[in-house]
Amino acid sequence: MSDTSIYETDQEHGADADFQQSVRTALLHLYDNAFLQNHPLTALWAGGLVGDRLTHAQELRRVLLDSIERLRPQSAAHGDAARAYAVLTYRCVDGLTIEEIEQKLGLSRRQTYREFTKGVEAVANQLQDLLAMRTPPPAYIGAPEEMKGELSRRELAEAELARLGRQARCEALLLADVVAGVCKLLEPRLRRRNITIQMLALQPIAPVLADRTLLRQALLNLLSYAVDALLDGATLEITAQETPLSVRLFVHQVNTEPTESGPLSPPPHREGVALTVAQSLVAAQNGNLSLTLSPGGWSAEIVLPVALTPTIVVIDDNRNLIELFQRYLAGHRAVVVGASSGEEAAVLLRQVSPQAIVLDVMMPHQDGWEVLQRLRQDAALAETPIIVCSVLREHDLALSLGASDTLVKPVSQSALLDALRRWLGPLHPLD
Numbered sequence: 001m002s003d004t005s006i007y008e009t010d011q012e013h014g015a016d017a018d019f020q021q022s023v024r025t026a027l028l029h030l031y032d033n034a035f036l037q038n039h040p041l042t043a044l045w046a047g048g049l050v051g052d053r054l055t056h057a058q059e060l061r062r063v064l065l066d067s068i069e070r071l072r073p074q075s076a077a078h079g080d081a082a083r084a085y086a087v088l089t090y091r092c093v094d095g096l097t098i099e100e101i102e103q104k105l106g107l108s109r110r111q112t113y114r115e116f117t118k119g120v121e122a123v124a125n126q127l128q129d130l131l132a133m134r135t136p137p138p139a140y141i142g143a144p145e146e147m148k149g150e151l152s153r154r155e156l157a158e159a160e161l162a163r164l165g166r167q168a169r170c171e172a173l174l175l176a177d178v179v180a181g182v183c184k185l186l187e188p189r190l191r192r193r194n195i196t197i198q199m200l201a202l203q204p205i206a207p208v209l210a211d212r213t214l215l216r217q218a219l220l221n222l223l224s225y226a227v228d229a230l231l232d233g234a235t236l237e238i239t240a241q242e243t244p245l246s247v248r249l250f251v252h253q254v255n256t257e258p259t260e261s262g263p264l265s266p267p268p269h270r271e272g273v274a275l276t277v278a279q280s281l282v283a284a285q286n287g288n289l290s291l292t293l294s295p296g297g298w299s300a301e302i303v304l305p306v307a308l309t310p311t312i313v314v315i316d317d318n319r320n321l322i323e324l325f326q327r328y329l330a331g332h333r334a335v336v337v338g339a340s341s342g343e344e345a346a347v348l349l350r351q352v353s354p355q356a357i358v359l360d361v362m363m364p365h366q367d368g369w370e371v372l373q374r375l376r377q378d379a380a381l382a383e384t385p386i387i388v389c390s391v392l393r394e395h396d397l398a399l400s401l402g403a404s405d406t407l408v409k410p411v412s413q414s415a416l417l418d419a420l421r422r423w424l425g426p427l428h429p430l431d
Contacts, residue, residue: 019124019128020120020124023041023124024120024124026060026064027064027068027091027120030092030093031061031185033058033224036060036061039060041060042057043056045060045131063127063130067126067127068093068119072085083105083107083115084116087115087119088115093212093213093216095181095185170285171211172208172307172425173207173208173209173215173307174207174428175208175240175247175249175304176202176205178210178216179202179249182219183223186224186227189224190227193230193232195227195233195234197223197237198237198254201241202238205242206306206333207333207428208307209306209307210287210304211284211285214285215282215285217278218278218281219278221277221278222289222300222302223236223251225278226253226300230253236253237250237252237254238250238251243306246304246306247304247305248301248303249303251301251302252298253298282302286305287303287305288301289301289302307428310333310334310335310356310424310427311335311354311355312329312355312356313337313339313354313358314336314358315340315342315363315368316340316359317340317341317360318340318360319340321409322336324411325358325411325416328417329427332417332428332429333427334427341363341366342365342371342374345371349378355385356385356386356423357375357384357385357387358387358407359371359375359386359389361388361390361392368388369401372402372403373402375402376402385405385423385424387406387407387419387423388406389406389409389411390409393408405422407419
């Protein structure tokens with residue numbers, strides 16, 4: 001399916017207005033467990049299956065997140081689809097206000113609401129189609145009534161986790177930002193219980209390589225586990241430590257005296273499903289979540305791989321341009337190395353493994369088109385983004401010869417950063 005066909009299909013057989021409004025409210029409360037458990041869509045999605053409402057609410061959340069992700073354009077060429085996806089993600093997944101989205105995307109208030117509505121309609125139609133095809137999982141067929149509740153939690157969790165592991169899309173993320181966002185979602189529950197979360201030493205920490213949605217859900221499950229396990233008025237401390245290849249996030253209870261009854265324990269449904277889900281979500285991102293119970297308290301540790309600093313090779317016979325690009329990226333976690341010819345680049349590329357290549361066209365002895373074709377014949381560089389950079393406006397020719405993108409000289413800092421972000425994801429600033 002093309003980048004725009006999802007939206008086009010929605011217009012042809014749109015869900016009714018009441019259903020769209022129901023989807024809209026669910027999307028706007030995506031991480032509010034209490035709200036989703038009592039939302040009519042949760043009961044509709046459960047379809048009468050036995051199981052606790054929290055499990056069904058978590059499954060509905062995953063379905064809605066998947067529906068949003070299916071709207072992600074496969075290329076940067078479709079601006080309309082990209083805007084709707086961006087607005088929906090910023091509003092419902094990241095929790096930004098309409099005003100913040102306007103500033104971030106440079107849209108008017110009217111455009112922002114229009115793109116948001118377009119995204120909601122697309123999600124509503126996807127959900128409507130899924131509901132039409134939904135049938136009870138095999139585990140329910142012939143199972144005794146008293147077993148169906150436990151089967152629902154276990155079978156649904158196993159099916160979801162297997163699928164999520166295949167769909168994880170890891171990128172460089174600032175752990176402090178993700179943790180802060182999850183803590184903000186938990187603020188109402190924390191206030192009711194007078195529980196304090198202290199975030200210490202989370203900056204400066206290198207970005208981690210993780211899937212944003214999976215990491216948020218894993219942290220939400222873990223910290224919800226903590227809120228259930230802690231006594232009213234308790235304090236939870238979150239710290240982080242960076243090693244050469246990983247970042248370790250520590251969550252532990254502070255100022256707690258051992259109790260005569262031994263270690264605190266969470267409600268059974270969280271211990272049996274939610275925490276297991278959190279561990280599996282972290283594992284799907286090549287990480288590990290471990291929990292240690294001790295008299296009077298508990299601690300957890302999440303280990304995630306560090307997002308390696310990207311190396312960008314600039315091939316241009318103008319050394320001043322190479323130095324300019326190095327200055328453009330000096331404040332970001334990126335390494336820029338240059339080569340002044342195709343021959344020099346061939347030697348350099350045997351020494352480094354770049355995450356992106358910026359290539360000039362007009363060079364003496366061997367022009368950029370010839371270099372581009374030779375680079376694309378190298379199996380090691382087959383998937384490496386190559387951005388052709390030239391005074392010539394030859395976008396179609398560049399793409400036909402194997403380029404991933406183009407830049408037109410003179411190149412501004414914002415144009416270079418935008419092009420690199422399209423292919424490398426976020427370029428994080430140095431702390």
